[in-house]
Amino acid sequence: MARTGIPSLPPAERVKSCDEVVGTVRPQWAVAEARRCLLCHDAPCSAACPAGVDVPRFIRAIRTQSFRQALKAIREANFLAGVCARVCPVERQCEGACASSKLAEPIAVAALQRFVADEDRKRSSPPEAVPPIVAGPVAVVGAGPAGLACAAELARRGVGATVFDGSGKAGGLLTHGIPAFRLPRGVVVYEAKAVADLGVRFVLGRKVARVSELFDEGFRAVVLAVGLGREPRLSVPGEDLPGVRGWSRFLRDDWSEPVGARVVVVGGGNSAVDAACLARRRGAADVTILYRREERDMPAFADGVRQAREEGVSFRFLAAPTVVLGEGRASGLRCVAMRPGDPDESGRARPVPIPGSEFDLPCDTVVAAIGQLPDAGIAAANPGLRTDRAGRIEIDAKGRTSLGRVWAAGDIASGAGTVVGAVRSGRDVARALAATLVESASPAGSLTGT
Numbered sequence: 001m002a003r004t005g006i007p008s009l010p011p012a013e014r015v016k017s018c019d020e021v022v023g024t025v026r027p028q029w030a031v032a033e034a035r036r037c038l039l040c041h042d043a044p045c046s047a048a049c050p051a052g053v054d055v056p057r058f059i060r061a062i063r064t065q066s067f068r069q070a071l072k073a074i075r076e077a078n079f080l081a082g083v084c085a086r087v088c089p090v091e092r093q094c095e096g097a098c099a100s101s102k103l104a105e106p107i108a109v110a111a112l113q114r115f116v117a118d119e120d121r122k123r124s125s126p127p128e129a130v131p132p133i134v135a136g137p138v139a140v141v142g143a144g145p146a147g148l149a150c151a152a153e154l155a156r157r158g159v160g161a162t163v164f165d166g167s168g169k170a171g172g173l174l175t176h177g178i179p180a181f182r183l184p185r186g187v188v189v190y191e192a193k194a195v196a197d198l199g200v201r202f203v204l205g206r207k208v209a210r211v212s213e214l215f216d217e218g219f220r221a222v223v224l225a226v227g228l229g230r231e232p233r234l235s236v237p238g239e240d241l242p243g244v245r246g247w248s249r250f251l252r253d254d255w256s257e258p259v260g261a262r263v264v265v266v267g268g269g270n271s272a273v274d275a276a277c278l279a280r281r282r283g284a285a286d287v288t289i290l291y292r293r294e295e296r297d298m299p300a301f302a303d304g305v306r307q308a309r310e311e312g313v314s315f316r317f318l319a320a321p322t323v324v325l326g327e328g329r330a331s332g333l334r335c336v337a338m339r340p341g342d343p344d345e346s347g348r349a350r351p352v353p354i355p356g357s358e359f360d361l362p363c364d365t366v367v368a369a370i371g372q373l374p375d376a377g378i379a380a381a382n383p384g385l386r387t388d389r390a391g392r393i394e395i396d397a398k399g400r401t402s403l404g405r406v407w408a409a410g411d412i413a414s415g416a417g418t419v420v421g422a423v424r425s426g427r428d429v430a431r432a433l434a435a436t437l438v439e440s441a442s443p444a445g446s447l448t449g450t
Contacts, residue, residue, distance in 0.1 A: 226375065
C-alpha cells in the first residue's frame, strides 16, 4: 500500500494513461516527515546508498525548509536526484536500512528526495557555480545515467566535457528504457539540462564507434558510458513472427500499433514488469508475466511487482517458452513447466524443464524481456580494448581500460545494474580521471597511456 501522505493514483486510474503513478508530497508533509528522522550518527541509510548520499544532512535541511540546500547535499553525491528518487529500489537500500523501522516505519527517503528535486524544478533555480576549465577536454560517449553523472562531475572539477550520444535525446536508458509512468520525461530533460548548465556540451544524434576519431578531434581522454545496447533473443521457434517484440522496442513503440487483448511478457526483471504495466495502459485486458524461476528469485524490485499486481497483471512462475505459436502472426506461446534444480553461478536454483508438462498460453503479443547484453561492436571497432567473457569492458580499480586514455563507466563495465549504481560509477570514474588530467595539466605533469 502507498504510504500515508504520499499521493498515488488508484490502480483503476493508473492504467488509463502514462501519468506518473506516485506524486510529489506537500511541503508541510515533507517537513513533518523529516522531523521524524533520528539523524543517526552512523547513518545506516547513507551506508546503504550506493551513491553515498548524506541522508541526515539533506533531511536536516528539509527540517528548516532549506530545500535548495537539501538538493545541494544530495547532488554532491548524486547529481541525478530527481531520477534516482523515482527508480531506486529504496526498500533494498536507504529505507531498508533505516533505523526508524525499529520504532515505526522507515523515513520516506525517496519521497523527500523527490520533493526537493521537484521543488527545484518548479522554481527553475539557477545552476550551481563551477570552477573554470583547467584540463581536458574529455569526450563522454553515452548520455545515460553513467555518462550524465560523469560529465557533471568532470565539470565540477574543472575539466571540459562533451557528451556524445547516437540518440537525439539525452538520457539513454532513462529516456528509452523506463516508461513515463515511472519516470516522467520532464524529469530527465530537466536533469540533463542541469548538466548542460554546468558547461557540459552535448552532441546528440552522433553515434561514436571508434574512439580514435575523438582523439583526432583533440580530446585528451574518452569515457565509454554506452550501457548495454543489445537484447538477447528467446531462441525458440517462431520468435520472428509479427507480434513478438523486444522490451525496449515495446517501450518505444508508436501506440498506433495495437497490442491486442492478451499479452505475455517473458522475463522477471524490472523491464518485464514495466512492459507488462505498459501493456495494460495500451489496452490489453489479459497480461501475464512468464518467469522460469520462483517469485523470490525475481530480480525485479518488489515495489514494481506490487504495483503490477494492483494493476491486474498476472504472474506465471516456474515456466519457460519453447515455441511461439501462430501462422502469419503470433497467436500463442507454448511453454514448459520448470522445477528448481541445483544452485547455479548466481546462487539461485537452476530451472530444470519437467518432461511432458507443456501447456499453451494464447496471446496476441509476446514481449521478450530477458535482459541486456553488451554491444560486441564496441570491442571490434577499437582494437586492443579488452573485454571479459560476457563482453563487458575490462577496467582497473579507477575505471581505466586497456587503452590507457580510454576509461569506461556504468553497465558496459559492470554489467546490468541499477541506475544509482551507474551514477556512482560515472561519478567515481570522473573523479579519478579528473585527478589525472588536472595533475597532467600542471607544468610537471603528463598524461600517460595510448
